[in-house]
Amino acid sequence: MVKVDCSSLPSTLIESELFGREKGAYTGALTKQVGRFELASGSTIFLDEIGELPLDLQAKLLRVVQDGQFERLGSPKTISVDVRVIAATNRDLAARVKEGLFRQDLYFRLNVFPISVPPLRERPEDIPLLAWRFVRELERKMGKKIESIPRKTMELLQRYPWPGNVRELRNVVEQALIVTSGSQLNLRLPDPRESTILPTLKGMERQHILGALEKTNWRIKGTGGAAEQLGLNPSTLYTTMRRLGIPTKQERDGIPS
Numbered sequence: 001m002v003k004v005d006c007s008s009l010p011s012t013l014i015e016s017e018l019f020g021r022e023k024g025a026y027t028g029a030l031t032k033q034v035g036r037f038e039l040a041s042g043s044t045i046f047l048d049e050i051g052e053l054p055l056d057l058q059a060k061l062l063r064v065v066q067d068g069q070f071e072r073l074g075s076p077k078t079i080s081v082d083v084r085v086i087a088a089t090n091r092d093l094a095a096r097v098k099e100g101l102f103r104q105d106l107y108f109r110l111n112v113f114p115i116s117v118p119p120l121r122e123r124p125e126d127i128p129l130l131a132w133r134f135v136r137e138l139e140r141k142m143g144k145k146i147e148s149i150p151r152k153t154m155e156l157l158q159r160y161p162w163p164g165n166v167r168e169l170r171n172v173v174e175q176a177l178i179v180t181s182g183s184q185l186n187l188r189l190p191d192p193r194e195s196t197i198l199p200t201l202k203g204m205e206r207q208h209i210l211g212a213l214e215k216t217n218w219r220i221k222g223t224g225g226a227a228e229q230l231g232l233n234p235s236t237l238y239t240t241m242r243r244l245g246i247p248t249k250q251e252r253d254g255i256p257s
Contacts, residue, residue, distance in 0.1 A: 002040035007049035015057055016073050025074025035072065037064055041081035050110070051091030051102065062106045120165045121203050124158040125245030130166060131157060134173040135185065147183040159210065160189050161203065206244045218249035
């Protein structure tokens with residue numbers, strides 16, 4: 001797989017990086033260069049941050065995706081390639097199409113098999129697995145051994161809105177490892193008030209239920225329980241908790257149901 005980060009390349013170099021150039025194609029082009037599409041022929045090219053690609057190059061990209069053909073800079077010769085294209089972006093491409101910042105025809109050509117990855121704040125059940133994954137990755141580099149993450153700390157991680165998604169979680173874990181001297185992770189979360197990301201309805205629902213559970217010491221049924229506090233049937237609350245990835249008290253404590 002040939003990888004290209006469209007956001008890290010200067011706009012003046014993206015075309016030659018993708019499609020190649022001939023010697024003397026422009027000032028400073030002292031040698032011939034094979035482009036990434038040519039290198040990926042018979043294989044796969046991964047275009048990361050495709051939403052950052054300039055409009056003038058999108059037409060040329062469309063031709064490659066559609067017909068498998070392009071010309072190197074400075075050459076009239078048409079090159080044919082057979083390439084599988086995978087594109088990724090953190091932008092809303094449909095919105096950028098409406099704004100005139102992304103070609104509609106290219107959008108539809110790329111949107112053959114879309115995979116949407118929800119933000120971290122909408123999948124809190126993944127946070128413990130990711131946190132431990134980063135701990136195991138980073139502790140080897142730092143020569144440390146972490147044996148436990150306090151349950152309260154993990155709960156705080158799952159409540160934080162994570163405006164920076166997985167990258168921010170990794171940074172928080174790395175900072176925690178730097179200041180931790182023992183075997184228990186000493187972690188400090190960023191102030192969520194500094195986030196400019198509005199919480200989702202799902203996230204707000206989760207926070208509301210967690211608040212009721214804490215207020216009732218995680219008791220769901222009966223008079224004064226969380227279900228009564230929320231005006232829900234206990235079975236409805238159980239179903240909602242499973243949907244939102246909120247464990248019961250027994251599940252948190254590792255007690256078989």
